Amino acid sequence: MSKQYTTDPQTEEPQETRARIIAAASRVLATKGYDATTLREISREAQAAPGLVHYYFGGKDQLLVEALQAAGQQFHQRMQHLVRQIPDEQSLDAFLTQISERVEQDENIYRLRYESFSLGLHNALIAPAVSERLARRREEIGSVMGTILEKLARTEGVERSAVDLTILAALLLALFDGLALQKIMDASFDLEAAYSVLARMLRGLLVS
Amino acid sequence: MSKQYTTDPQTEEPQETRARIIAAASRVLATKGYDATTLREISREAQAAPGLVHYYFGGKDQLLVEALQAAGQQFHQRMQHLVRQIPDEQSLDAFLTQISERVEQDENIYRLRYESFSLGLHNALIAPAVSERLARRREEIGSVMGTILEKLARTEGVERSAVDLTILAALLLALFDGLALQKIMDASFDLEAAYSVLARMLRGLLVS
The missing domain is CATH 1.10.10.60 (Homeodomain-like)
Structure with missing residues (x-):
């Protein structure tokens, strides 16, 4: 190793x-x-x-948190750059494709995330950092979705105020982690089909 | 204790x-x-x-799996009974309400679930049982959603074949666990608002 x-x-x-x-x-x-x-x-x-x-x-807990922070920040910057560069109507699909491909490319990140979740749930010392990491990730996803919504507003007549971005980000955060878990635990799990239904769900919510 | x-x-x-x-x-x-x-x-x-x-x-791992199995089976039977008894048009909202209320009523179950996830991700001995538990939970959610779809088909003209139930169940499984985590880690997290956006997303997917 x-x-x-x-x-x-x-x-x-x-x-x-x-x-x-x-x-x-x-x-x-x-x-x-x-x-x-x-x-x-x-x-x-x-x-x-x-x-x-x-x-x-200092210790392992600090290292776990810093590892997640470093990877999260890097990935977020990549996503923001992506959705800004890409043609408006492709931005949602491009974002979802990147997220679903991250499961295979960056499997370790999801393993670390689940380590931090279980740890945060029974270790009061690390809980605040894990909670803050979740809030931060919601903000990051919300900010990317904000850019995507602006773009969809231009091409598909989506209302920018259609949905609360922080709430939408909370749902997406749950989905990204939970679908990654199911794929890692079961190689035969059809992640592509799941992301295609998710794309339909999002359009149903945003374009209505 | x-x-x-x-x-x-x-x-x-x-x-x-x-x-x-x-x-x-x-x-x-x-x-x-x-x-x-x-x-x-x-x-x-x-x-x-x-x-x-x-x-x-035998050991702790077997106990963790059995605890999750026992609780899962019991909850699933309650949900099936609920969606069968309730008036057609209320079935989706009633199911989502039960799930969101479970976070406070049964917080320990979510803690145990996350223990099993992180364990399954790095312990090859327990991984098959965790993977099977995930597949089982998808089946259970899929079967409840099947009943709900039948009911919505009668009242709201939803196509029963609108979506693959196993894939939909995978998304819901991710959402139920991920939203519970965010609520347990942050008491100020607005779980109710999240479930209300989820209900809209599901209607957008099913009634289209």
């Missing part, structure tokens, strides 16, 4: 070291689960001194 | 003992999480000999 890094710890920027540790933590946590993961193992995977991992992040 | 039982282990039926242990396991697992729970603690909560718990269930 470990990779060879050719970085020299003497000259590496702190920013790069942090990123390297976060990437290593993502891999180990997604594979072994939160409870079975040790900081020592993350250090080994990151080829970093255990003290350094502790110095930057 | 423990309750006083007036049962006499000498005369109790095996069926009752099993049910008592499952109920105790649900409480302990939902509160402490899977990894922090011990069989000894479940035995104490159930007021049963540790050997008996081991004899009936």
Whole structure:
């Protein structure tokens, strides 16, 4: 599982070291689960001194949250760029296609997300960060859907005020995670068909 | 957390003992999480000999699965009865209301479900049971939605073949769990508004 890094710890920027540790933590946590993961193992995977991992992040819970934050931010920026660039009438389908393809491309992210959910539900220390992550993800999805709604308003006569964006984002957040789970747990699950029904549901809600 | 039982282990039926242990396991697992729970603690909560718990269930994973199965079956029977009894045009709203109210009434079930998801994602031993539970839950939701569609076909001219029931059930399963999570992690989350948008989405899909 470990990779060879050719970085020299003497000259590496702190920013790069942090990123390297976060990437290593993502891999180990997604594979072994939160409870079975040790900081020592993350250090080994990151080829970093255990003290350094502790110095930057404190503990596993902080690393889990930071890994999700880093991946979430990156993905969100990609989605915003996508829906802005693409022709108006294709924006909804393009967004949904990216999300459904992310399940295979980024399976580990969904594993990490579910680790954080179960942890947040019984660990009071990490619960606030998980709750905040959910709220943040709702905002991100809501902002992308806002752009899509503007575009659909131009081409399909959709009312921009047709639906509360935060509520719509909450539904989509549940769907994205829940459909990913069903696909990861059962390779024969027809994710494509599910996203095609979701697209119909959204059009039924927005274009009415 | 423990309750006083007036049962006499000498005369109790095996069926009752099993049910008592499952109920105790649900409480302990939902509160402490899977990894922090011990069989000894479940035995104490159930007021049963540790050997008996081991004899009936083998281990924690089996207990988690059985707890979810028992609760799922019971809830499903209640839902089927409900949608059959209720006037046709109210069946969809009545079903959605029951599901949204379950979040507060049965919060522990959702905690257990998320425990099983994160466990299924990194524990190959329990993964098949979790995957099967997901498939079963899709079937159950699909069968309730089938009855609702028949009823809506009589009153609102909905096409019964409007949508693949298993796919629709997959979307609803994702929504029910994901919205419950967001509510449990954030008491201020507007679950009612979310279910009201969901009802509109479903009508948009079915009545078109």
